[in-house]
Amino acid sequence: MMIVQGDFLVKGAEASIYTGFFLQSSVIIKQRLPKTYRMQQLDQTIRLQRLRAEARIMTSAWKIGIQVPVLLGINIDDQSLLIEEIPGELLFTVMSSTTRIALETIFESVGQQVGLLHENDLIHGDLTVFNIIIGENNTPWLIDFGLGQVSVEMERKADDLLTFYNTLKAISSDFQVLFEAFQVGYNKEYSKGRKTIEHTKKIQSRARYILPEERLE
Numbered sequence: 001m002m003i004v005q006g007d008f009l010v011k012g013a014e015a016s017i018y019t020g021f022f023l024q025s026s027v028i029i030k031q032r033l034p035k036t037y038r039m040q041q042l043d044q045t046i047r048l049q050r051l052r053a054e055a056r057i058m059t060s061a062w063k064i065g066i067q068v069p070v071l072l073g074i075n076i077d078d079q080s081l082l083i084e085e086i087p088g089e090l091l092f093t094v095m096s097s098t099t100r101i102a103l104e105t106i107f108e109s110v111g112q113q114v115g116l117l118h119e120n121d122l123i124h125g126d127l128t129v130f131n132i133i134i135g136e137n138n139t140p141w142l143i144d145f146g147l148g149q150v151s152v153e154m155e156r157k158a159d160d161l162l163t164f165y166n167t168l169k170a171i172s173s174d175f176q177v178l179f180e181a182f183q184v185g186y187n188k189e190y191s192k193g194r195k196t197i198e199h200t201k202k203i204q205s206r207a208r209y210i211l212p213e214e215r216l217e
């Protein structure tokens with residue numbers, strides 16, 4: 001594989017990301033580095049599991065037509081993935097520079113992508129505003145599937161929604177309006193969307209420490 005490795009881009013929560021060129025396209029190389037605080041053997045197993053999960057879920061999502069970057073290669077030896085680079089900004093960044101009205105439209109289309117994912121029994125596993133890139137024409141792209149899985153269980157899908165809702169709540173005072181816009185898109189694409197949202201509320205009400213005014217409406 002002829003890859004021209006370029007600059008170091010970013011150190012994520014899990015991996016180091018480098019930019020590069022492959023077949024005249026911009027790519028990123030995502031490499032999971034050893035975590036020294038974990039036992040070596042266990043660490044190796046965990047990293048390999050996540051690499052495989054990421055490759056599998058990303059490819060399945062791509063086949064269905066969900067907006068995810070194309071996986072171009074896997075290197076098991078150095079635990080890296082070669083992935084299409086998506087030009088854009090993280091949803092987190094976009095949120096601080098975009099009007100609420102425009103954000104509502106963006107959140108509706110994020111909801112559609114997540115709805116499509118769940119309709120096809122794919123779970124993201126770490127659905128935060130740091131794992132969604134907003135590209136050209138405000139198109140949302142889902143990234144970072146290392147904790148992804150295939151599951152028909154409503155509980156797993158509700159976990160995705162709860163993670164998303166909680167990160168939203170932590171960073172924006174408009175979280176309720178934005179989550180409503182998300183739900184509109186989600187329900188459009190996912191036939192069991194409403195039921196899953198109901199289930200999410202149930203999980204949330206089990207956590208008694210959540211104040212009534214902070215609950216998902």
Ligand SMILES: Nc1ncnc2c1ncn2[C@@H]1O[C@H](COP(=O)(O)OP(=O)(O)O)[C@@H](O)[C@H]1O
Binds near residue numbers: 011015069131
């Ligand atoms: N396909 C991509 N195109 C452009 N940037 C990306 C892409 N994948 C990851 N990134 C950038 O690298 C960061 C870390 O990648 P991510 O897959 O989320 O790894 P981690 O597991 O370390 O969080 C992202 O927040 C984003 O800024």
Ligand SMILES: [Mg+2]
Binds near residue numbers: 013144
């Ligand atoms: Mg990430």
